Amino acid sequence: MIVVENVYYKYPNGVEALKGVSFTIQDGEFVAIMGENGAGKTTLIKHFNGLLKPSRGRVLVDGVDTRNVSVAQLSRKVGIVFQNPDSQLFCGTVEEEIAYALKNFGFDGESIKRRVDWALHLLDLERYRNRSPFTLSGGEKKRVALASVLAWDPDILVLDEPTIGQDFRQKERLRQFILQLNAQGKTIIIVTHDVEFVADCTPSPRVILMAGGRIVADGRAERILTDLKFVREASIIPPQISQVFMALSDLGFPRDVINVYEARKILLSRIERR
């Protein structure tokens, strides 16, 4: 469980990136933190494993104030996968890359081997086991980065912009993967401005919408992403499906549909009634 209490954060250069942010993320939740560039999303998630400590307010991870423990201790619980895989890959092979964090966290040789095999299998990376991560494509590197964090099985998984630079099929696989992990009880937090990606997740996530270092809205995706006031404030646009349904609202269609499958169901039932 992550509790964020009235957190302010000011960078050393004087920019105030967070201006009083409060919320609670329960165990097993699926949360999408959304908002325009520079809204403070990445600054916020860096508080979850203590990379940044609040200038004011506090962050509690499973009841522990992040100021009192090291980043390494917190990371064991909160695994963050950063946006750019190039900022973490440094080993000779994909296998070593995945094992690196496990060694840091003090796993023994046998379980390191087992966990590396598991993570490679999970992300379909077995054939790259002995390849240098630098020779992989952008999407594959992102998967290696994800595998290297999943390997230590953190309770809370945080993904920063996981969809950037991924083609449609990779995104679809990523979505299934995230939903599957969440169904198994893992807390998932994604940071993204990919509205369509969030809209097509079933069950739909909770959306925390940010703008200018503050939280603009917090609630189920159907409600937040179809509210024009919120959406405008955070400089994003509603999902395509909901734009269609908004245009059809004078025909008696609901306004809060964001998901393709649900849209299909509603449209079919209307046609059948005719």
Add this chain to the structure above:
Amino acid sequence: MSVFEGFVFTYGTSAIHRLDPRVKLLYAFSIMILSLIFSSLIIQVLLFLIQIPIVFSAGVGRRWFKTMRGCLMIAIIIFASNLIARWLNSGYKLSLDFFEISFAMTFRFVALVASFSIFSLTTSPDDLSLAMEQMRVPYWFCFAFTTAIRLMPTLARDAQAIMDAQKSRGLELEKGNFIKRIRNYVPILIPLIVSAIRRSFELAEAMESKAWGANVKRTSMKKLKFKFSDYITLFLILFSLVLGFYVNWFIKIPKISSLMKLI
């Protein structure tokens, strides 16, 4: 990283900002020459103090001060190593002279950093490149130089992102003995070097696609020209240089320790 803050140009409109970059470069080098030819503590402190009004008239005091504070550690090392070396050389004796000489060496370093910090704080890389071009430095060199300056903040940002990523994977930089601590930096240095090399290739491609070097004889839209204020500053700098050489050769500057005895 605060040491570098005083070397990053930000736009400004003060009289110092508007001076010709060549004059400012001459200023920085003159301070360097003067502080190198003198070994007297009084002069070194003076060379440092005369720069403070310049900093404030340029309105860059806060960042300049950050750099000065950042180089405090190096200054202490210089002071200590000088003092210890003299102490060892003289057969484990300490005298007031040694302190004075060590202080002079330290202030020499501080004065140098101060002057070059003023130069970089108030001179845009573009102006510097223009100045070098007009001083007939080959264009490829000017370009490489300004690019290096421009990429510094980018590199610092990269380094921060890499440190964040590796710390999130359980890397603890301050853990272990001396050798282990150095080894801890491997996971940071490799991605940093790889990204710097990749960036340089990308830059090369971008330059080639913009036909860099297609025209051997380059002309520039902006030409640097000395203004009245530049001539005055130039005169002042040259005068101080000549005065400095004169004083150095013909006038004996007292030591602070001997002055204190007089009192």
